[in-house]
Amino acid sequence: MKKAYPGSVVCVGASLVDLTFRCEQEPVPFTSNPSRMHRSPGGVVRNIAHHLALLNVPVELVTIFGNDPDGQWLARQCTDAGIGLEHTFISAELTGTFASIATPSGDLHIGAVTSESDRLFTIDFFTQRSDVFRNASVVIADCNLSVEALRWLMRFCNEHNVPLIVETVSIPKARRLRDALPGKLLLVKPNREELAVFEQDSHVTPEEKIAHLHALGFKNVWLSRGAEGSLFSDGTTMVPVPAPRVHVRDVNGAGDASLAGWVYAWLNGNDGLTCVKYGHAAAACLLEVVGAVRSDFSPTLLEQRMN
Helix, strand or coil: CCCCCCCCEEEECCCEEEEEEEECCCCCCCCCCCEEEEEEEECHHHHHHHHHHHCCCCEEEECEEECCHHHHHHHHHHHHHCCECCCCEEECCCCEEEEEEECCCCCEEEEEEECCHHHHCCHHHHHCCHHHHHCCCEEEEECCCCHHHHHHHHHHHHHCCCCEEEECCCHHHHHHHHHHCCCCEEEECCEHHHHCCCCCCCCCCHHHHHHHHHHHCEEEEEEECHHHCEEEECCCCEEEECCCCCCCCCCCCHHHHHHHHHHHHHHCCCCHHHHHHHHHHHHHHHHCCCCCCCCCCCHHHHHHHHC
């Protein structure tokens, strides 16, 4: 691929420490479950930035670290990967944590997160960093931002013709994007449950629900359907894309890697559907390892998976 980026990719959102507890047997509620714990750098948009950096894409991370050992560890993980941290903020609050309980096969059983970043991402915080957003080749935000912050970011990017992608993160946080509308996005990538946040009573089929997202101002809609693959729509055509075959070790962060793969392909001039295939390939690479980041991820590994 030809690599010529007009500006850095700017990723804005939460950075967390991921603690994954993989149960030895199917989780049983209301009791203690023997498991193995894995610690890794996390946060949806931070994971996306990490994988983009490993793909040799210039990337700036606009995030908040706590002034504690976890925050210092996360910052080192980012700089070691090649992520720019010039626009981050060090908070007196503790660094956020995402704890997940996984089944023996690696599927998420339940997760819990604690983070103060959404409260600290104020309009003043963004205004002070407006130059980095204005000069971005694309901005990627996650719904760990507040409704007000998402609304500001959509308006700013639209006014300055900067493509904006929003990752919905979860059902409760997808509601923040819904409540921040109207706004225009280059891409949104919900799963079935997150898609339902935006639908109206008259929407029955996935096609009707996706058409509604286009009407809201979203140029490309990528519906993630897990093992069933994806449904991608550019507003003109809607195409199912099967999931690649892969031996799954851990699902944590697969969606983040897939979005990084999509952006990597889009920056290099590919159409949206081809970008989805790159996203699937990136997710397959991550599903083969434990943790939300694959340290040996690279353009070579991604192209090998594509082929």
